[in-house]
Amino acid sequence: MQPITVRPETPEDIRAIDVVHISAFGGEAEARLVSALRDSASYNRELSLVAELGGRIVGHILLTRVPLRKHGEEKNVLALGPMSVVPSQSHRGIGSELIQAAIKLAKDKGYGAIVVLGHPEYYKRFGFSSAKNLQVSCNLPAPEDALTIMEIVAGNLAGGGHVEYPEPFTALY
Ligand SMILES: CC(C)(COP(=O)(O)OP(=O)(O)OC[C@H]1O[C@@H](n2cnc3c(N)ncnc32)[C@H](O)[C@@H]1OP(=O)(O)O)[C@@H](O)C(=O)NCCC(=O)NCCS
Incomplete structure (x- = not known):
């Protein structure tokens, strides 16, 4: 297989990114969520990564930077998602490369934790664990088992907290 390049998105990638999500999620x-987030204050292009294979975005x-609140205190953590890989290239490790690159990026940028709402079994293999067990909840109406979190800076999640996903996410769920 040709090598995968993982890199930050550029404006030229936007249509291809839409195609990736539409084909992977089937809708x-x-x-639309990614587009809405791009237009929001939470968006940072450096935190949006594409996987490129043979010159094609796959x-x-x-x-996305999101607040984690507890007793009036607030810190920023990162919310992972959406993520997807085109069906024709799935099960080849591209999703894993994207997640590992995202974790490295979060570490390099000094974020304390990454939270993700999705298939818990998939994310646990990368070091995410049950948010419920760390007393972390969120404002999206999803099953609590679907929320997993990875502490990057030791102690960052001490005492837990409540993740406030911004409006583009709450509009979707
Ligand atoms: C989930 C997804 C990003 C994985 O990408 P990928 O490049 O296939 O991932 P990898 O090759 O690194 O890992 C594949 C492994 O992930 C696991 N996996 C894939 N989809 C999964 C799911 N929905 N639930 C749990 N585990 C899953 C399987 O164990 C799979 O192993 P296998 O290849 O031996 O079957 C991709 O399948 C996708 O885009 N799915 C549709 C969109 C989606 O569900 N995104 C995630 C939202 S939480």
């Missing part, structure tokens, strides 16, 4: 909701992962 437009996640592509995967995308987005990290």
Whole structure:
């Protein structure tokens, strides 16, 4: 297989990123979510990574800065998602490469934790664990087992907290 390049998105990638999400999720909701987040204050292009294979965008992962609140205190963590890989290239490790690159990026940028709402078994293999067990909840109406979190800076999640996903996410769920 040709090598995969994982790199930050550029404006030229935007249509291809839409195509990746639409084909992987089988609908437009996640592509619309990414567009809405791009237009929001939470967006940082450096935290949006694409996987490129043979000059074609085959995967995308987005990290968004979100507040984690507890007793009036607030810190920023990163929310992972949406992420997807085009069906024709799935099960080849591209999703894993994207997640590992996202984790490295979060570490390099000094974020304390990454939270993700999705298939818990998939994310646990990368070091995410049950958010419920760390007393972390969120404002999206999803099953609590679907929320997993990875502490990057030791102690960052001490005492837990409540993750406030911004409006583009609450509009989707
Ligand atoms: C989930 C997804 C990003 C994985 O990408 P990928 O490049 O196939 O991932 P990898 O090759 O690194 O890992 C594949 C492994 O992930 C696991 N996996 C894939 N989809 C999964 C799911 N929905 N639930 C749990 N585990 C899953 C399987 O164990 C799979 O192993 P296998 O190849 O031996 O069957 C991709 O399948 C996808 O885009 N799915 C549709 C969109 C989606 O569900 N995104 C995630 C939202 S939480």
